Amino acid sequence: MVNKTLMADHNVALPVDSEEILAAAEGMAQTGIIVSINREVVGVLVVSDPLKPAAQEVISILKSMKIRSIMVTGDNWGTANPIAREVGIETVIAEAKPEIRNSRRGFEASGYRGMVGDGINDSPALVAADVGMAIGAGTDIAIEAADIVLMKSNLEDVITAIDLSRKTFSRIRLNYVWALGYNLLGIPIAAGALFPSTRFRLPPWIAGAAMAASSVSVVCCSLLLKYYRRPKKLDNLEIRGISIE
Numbered sequence: 001m002v003n004k005t006l007m008a009d010h011n012v013a014l015p016v017d018s019e020e021i022l023a024a025a026e027g028m029a030q031t032g033i034i035v036s037i038n039r040e041v042v043g044v045l046v047v048s049d050p051l052k053p054a055a056q057e058v059i060s061i062l063k064s065m066k067i068r069s070i071m072v073t074g075d076n077w078g079t080a081n082p083i084a085r086e087v088g089i090e091t092v093i094a095e096a097k098p099e100i101r102n103s104r105r106g107f108e109a110s111g112y113r114g115m116v117g118d119g120i121n122d123s124p125a126l127v128a129a130d131v132g133m134a135i136g137a138g139t140d141i142a143i144e145a146a147d148i149v150l151m152k153s154n155l156e157d158v159i160t161a162i163d164l165s166r167k168t169f170s171r172i173r174l175n176y177v178w179a180l181g182y183n184l185l186g187i188p189i190a191a192g193a194l195f196p197s198t199r200f201r202l203p204p205w206i207a208g209a210a211m212a213a214s215s216v217s218v219v220c221c222s223l224l225l226k227y228y229r230r231p232k233k234l235d236n237l238e239i240r241g242i243s244i245e
Contacts, residue, residue, distance in 0.1 A: 004034065004076070005095055012039050021046065026078025051087065058155045059088045061233060065162065072096050074121065116158055118142050131165075133158060160230040171225060175218045182214035 004022065007014060014022075014034070018041050022032040025046045035043040059069050070091040073080050080094035115122070115129035118138025123145035126132030134146030137153040150157040188194075190202045 007034055012036055015041055018044050026076055029079050029082040031075050031079050052155050054156055056087045061159055156234050163231050175221055178217045179214055186210045
């Protein structure tokens with residue numbers, strides 16, 4: 001069971017009626033799968049994959065977060081373009097072969113680093129991406145290959161994961177500021193920088209307390225992530241008429 005591109009690569013001619021069925025399927029944003037036995041077309045299967053709930057809203061929120069979304073699929077252009085337009089994705093790569101889907105070179109040049117997928121064919125791309133996110137309801141291979149697994153299989157969790165990672169990196173930078181600040185201030189005083197002018201020396205117990213305070217401040221700053229809440233814009237998100245509680 002293959003598509004038209006693979007049939008052409010193997011010099012298998014498509015009957016007229018098969019071409020008509022495939023064209024009709026593409027017009028309805030469906031995927032046509034050609035069944036061939038001994039280089040002879042014996043049938044055409046037409047399948048469709050419904051959009052996940054809130055896909056359009058999630059893409060819109062990602063745009064507001066300055067994140068550009070692209071769609072890479074092995075489906076034909078006639079199927080891929082209508083779906084991309086429906087959810088608001090501007091960049092589409094359709095009829096992509098595995099070596100194209102799994103290549104990092106083109107995506108790195110454009111600054112793309114993340115991959116979201118749920119199928120067996122997505123697993124090499126999930127490994128190749130800097131951050132691979134697998135849908136919890138996807139295949140075991142995709143889940144094993146991914147860095148992050150969305151357990152609830154909700155696309156809005158992609159936004160939560162990105163937002164949480166940004167908050168984590170922000171907290172790491174803040175911890176560096178705290179630690180660097182204590183050392184920049186404490187080390188010169190401990191070395192006697194103020195002694196010539198003020199005759200002040202840093203007592204050992206104050207130096208020890210400052211070191212402890214530095215560690216405590218960093219730990220407390222990190223523990224504040226315990227109170228992380230997902231973006232408020234997701235609280236009012238409606239999925240096909242179902243409100244997220």
